[in-house]
Amino acid sequence: MEQAQLETYVVETPEQAMALLNPLRAEILSRLAEPASASEVARSIQEIPQRINYHLKALEKVGLVRRVGSRQVRNLVEVLYMAIARTYVLSEGLNWAGNTVQQIKDQGSLAHLVHTAERIKRDALKLMERSDQEEEIPSATLDAQIQLASAEARSAFVEEYMQLVKQLVSKYQTAAKGQETYQVILAVYPNEGGEEK
Structure with a gap:
């Protein structure tokens, strides 16, 4: 099985x-x-x-x-x-x-x-x-910066961010054949030169 x-x-x-x-x-x-x-x-x-x-x-x-x-x-x-x-x-x-x-x-x-x-x-x-x-x-791009107060806030932000993206993908995902496929890639990382708190 x-x-x-x-x-x-x-x-x-x-x-x-x-x-x-x-x-x-x-x-x-x-x-x-x-x-x-x-x-x-x-x-x-x-x-x-x-x-x-x-x-x-x-x-x-x-x-x-x-x-x-x-x-x-x-x-x-x-x-x-x-x-x-x-x-x-x-x-x-x-x-x-x-x-x-x-x-x-x-x-x-x-x-x-x-x-x-x-x-x-x-x-x-x-x-x-x-x-x-x-x-x-x-196509579309989004470039944003956010200041996070702590490691806990960073983890919470990333978790909520992933959940929201999953909801958005589920909402618009289609199983219909012949539809154009779009690639969605998102990333969260420290801004070089910025200070991590």
Whole structure:
């Protein structure tokens, strides 16, 4: 019987934690909310399938993705993978010092931010080429700064921010075929030069 995808998974082993620190592997996991092949994931993030396949096997080895089926595509059989959960939380039972766990979380988030920024740049350049051919490209950006009084306020802000975005996505998400897909990427990080309180 196929296991349902968890909403949240508590990461219990250092091997799983280290896998999540790799920005490409974190990106792959985010693309596996639904079953997908290495080729599909590669197309969605403009990577080569062989590289994605390598990282999928590493994620499967540490138990963060699982095989959920296969399908015939021309003369090939594609394996379908799915992430075991939608979100991941590092366990306090990893027995790492609190500051080490926080550093791992921060480094993982920052590495993912760098990878995401590179992908946004690639996507924007492709869209600009289409725009040069007088094709209308609807898009939007938002750039805002907020001062947060404490680490507790920062955590509360990020939690509420994520919940509001999930509600907004759920409200407008459509399952209709043939609809244009839009990429939504949001980030929260300290302003360089600004003082963290």
